[in-house]
Amino acid sequence: MAVAKKIPSILSKQISFCPGCGHGVVVRLIAECIEEMKQEKNSIINVGVGCYSLMTPSVEIDRFDSLHGRGAAISTGFKRANPDTLVISYQGDGDAYSIGIGESVSAAYRNENITVITVNNTNYGMTGGQMSATTMPGQKTTTSPLGRNCQTTGMPMKFPEMIASSFPEVAYVARGSVTKPAYVNKLKGYIKNAFEAQMNGEGYSLIEVLSPCPTNWGMSPVESHERVNGEIEAYYPLGEFKLREEK
Amino acid sequence: MKEIVFAGLGGQGILTSGLVISQIAVAKGMNATWIPQYGAAMRGGTANCTVKFGEGMVYNPAQEEPDILLAMNNPSFQKFVGIVAPGGTVIVDSALVNCDTAVRDDITVIGIPSTEMALEIGHAKGANIIMAGLIAKVSGDFTEEEGLKGMNEMFKKKGKGKFEEINSKAFKLGYNFVK
């Protein structure tokens, strides 16, 4: 029997992401988790700079528009000033891993009790698809028109693996995807785990989400999903890298 | 308004000596400033500070024309003897400053074996206190009691009250070194 899923009350209007983009799913899952945990009146979402900045008029919880890359630092300020409130830093791969890598690593290093959600679509989406730290080898972007040459630009960054291995004290680290119904369900579990860890005072949590960017990849939504499930997932394995510890 | 420059090697307690004098002045109800030399001039292990005190407002707190110079080594003497005000006094540790000190005829130079005297009373690090006592006297602004009161209160507040007896002894030695 089909069940009609109610749109979470904290999402007030449609967000206009491109067809096939993963951001809408991630925002929806965050909203569902907040609602299920009854934290609608006790959450702050700090939104970085990228296509996902489009979400801010629609998300009806306390929110703040971060500077590009500074999400983890600004979220630190929110958390220390509101220690019992759920604080979420929503960022993209360009925001969190390139211009904001210092802030991103340092928040994990301090084991700051916040949840960082980074949506990895292997390019700078909002500015029209430039190469980012997660662009795949050979991938064509507007700043790597011949395909990414990893010999001169380095290999794509694996941030969750880096955090989980370098800072074993953090609470929870996982990578999910939005490209299959089963993946979406699993991702929701990851996000909820992270939020629960934070509300439980366990420390820093990080969820990376693999997301298609059909517009900038020059693909149809279906092709872009297939690319995530194939090439990208092969390089960026899904799963949990740091499990919550029994407390 | 009095200006005093305290100069020597790092570790000789130069800055504390200056602070003692400034606190004695403040305890007497005067205005005072204490300003250390820092930055490039601090490298090479030398240290100096400038203390100004008096009844009115201290305008420029930085070095201008000291009435008294305390020099605890040769480089300090050589660096600052030129800026001492005409009629001023230069106090040197006679064991540590062994260069020619008769370089100006408009200033008075007082040599005092403060390091040796400190060792004699069993206060190895007390040369700076002896010097503070001597400066308090030479300035002409403080009685021995005023000096002791200001100094001892300062150290007590810093949690170093247990050295009061030996510090007082050192201060008195310096204060009474000249008539």
Add this chain to the structure above:
Amino acid sequence: MSDMVKGNHAFAEAAVRAGARFYAGYPITPSTEIMEYLSTRMEEVGGVFIQAENEGASMNILTGASASGVRCFTASSSVGMTLKQEAISHMADSDLPFLAFNVVRYGNGLGTLDTGQSDYHRDTRGGGSGDYRCIVLAPYSIPEAVELISVGFDLSDQYLVGTIIHTEAALGQMMEPCDMPEMKTVERRFGAIDGTYSHKRISPLTRNRLEEAVEMKERYERIKANEQRWESEYVEDADYVLVAYGLAGRSVIGAVKQLREEGHKVGYIRPITLWPYPEKAFEAVNPEVKGYISVEENATGQMVDDIALTLKKTSQASKDVFALTYAYGVPAMKKIKADFIRITKGEIKEVY
């Protein structure tokens, strides 16, 4: 009688007593004693102390705190303040109050460790990208700094702008007697973010930037009209008026008093607010004044520009404006006096 206290320690304690319970910063000479002091003091008063990974991050951490309505502050010096400018501009864009100490060290780039006044232009013009200003307060003594810190926090909250306590290495490092004010308790700012979503925020996508710009300009005009602060003396009959702030201002006051005793008709204006610039102070000056002399702890002369602009505004544009620039260190009174005499003899050319 109060005890000798170090400038940086007094600044830190004064901020705590003004009700600030949130500090984030990064160590930099000659401001570091402020954060060293707070590393234990904040815990004593139940506040937050964060040693951030860099200057910019510390300012961004303050952004979150200020958006949460908490009275917050940081301390740095010259080049460190440069690194904070991205966040300062962002805070201006979000109307977030803060207080920052700039314990200025002279020089470009990394600069020196010596005292100076080389950040006048940067601090009085906003400093980062955009179209904003911060209130800039320049104390000339430790007790005045302590007083201005409380004033600065209040002004920030009142006008929703940042306040810079623009001071010098020498004031941070020196000691003088200073009484501390009573401890104040400050409530969270109304309308701030606390997770309860009590006050809906406008998204940048739906903001009316034009309306905001007009409102901001009006707010800045109110600050200019109401918040100018200065000290002046002997200007009504002065042939020359010396203008200086901070420790240079202190030295100038001494020099002017001595010059008066020696028969020279000189006066002084000591700006306490560098922004807004105390234009009103110039209205009281003798209409027959021969010239204005900016005394600054830098090489190129910065505040001299604001003096010239102010004279234009107060219909004194024909007056000569000189700059006595001393890089670096606090200028000695006797040096200022000697250079003043050179100006009267025509040996130093006017800048404007």
